Amino acid sequence: MADHFTRFSCLLDVGSAGNAAHALEIYRAMMAESAAEDPPSEGFALAIVPEHGGSTLWMHDAGTGDPQAVLEFVRACAAAFGLTGRWGFQFALTCSKPRVGAFGGGAHLLDLATGKTLAWTSTDRWLADHLTGGSADAPDR
Numbered sequence: 001m002a003d004h005f006t007r008f009s010c011l012l013d014v015g016s017a018g019n020a021a022h023a024l025e026i027y028r029a030m031m032a033e034s035a036a037e038d039p040p041s042e043g044f045a046l047a048i049v050p051e052h053g054g055s056t057l058w059m060h061d062a063g064t065g066d067p068q069a070v071l072e073f074v075r076a077c078a079a080a081f082g083l084t085g086r087w088g089f090q091f092a093l094t095c096s097k098p099r100v101g102a103f104g105g106g107a108h109l110l111d112l113a114t115g116k117t118l119a120w121t122s123t124d125r126w127l128a129d130h131l132t133g134g135s136a137d138a139p140d141r
Helices: 019-034 065-079 123-131
Strands: 006-007 011-012 045-048 056-062 086-095 104-111 118-121
Touching: 011 065, 011 086, 019 045, 019 056, 019 065, 056 065, 065 086, 065 104, 104 123, 118 123
Parallel strands: none
Antiparallel strands: 006 086, 011 056, 045 056, 086 104, 104 118
């Protein structure tokens, strides 16, 4: 049997060490809520990264993770701390054994002020579009 993993590692500057401490509270509440779901989200790990400044959060998988949970957390932080600008991250889909269709990845770009998705892409979709002669270069893919 093969094991499937979603891997990522990204940073978010929340503006101050106080905001970073509050972000940990937001994170704990979100993870507790997601643990009650059936099935629970894979979630992600979170740490304050001193080498990037006391206001920077490091979000990463803990062996595997949930990109949607990262997006929800970043949106919550952006709303709580009045963050603006663009923020994005990328992720990889991997597998413990060679399996057709088991590898891929994607990226997501947010407008922090509105929480809206500006663009996203999936390598699965990109490849499928190109194989059928479509245009996978559109920014909303």
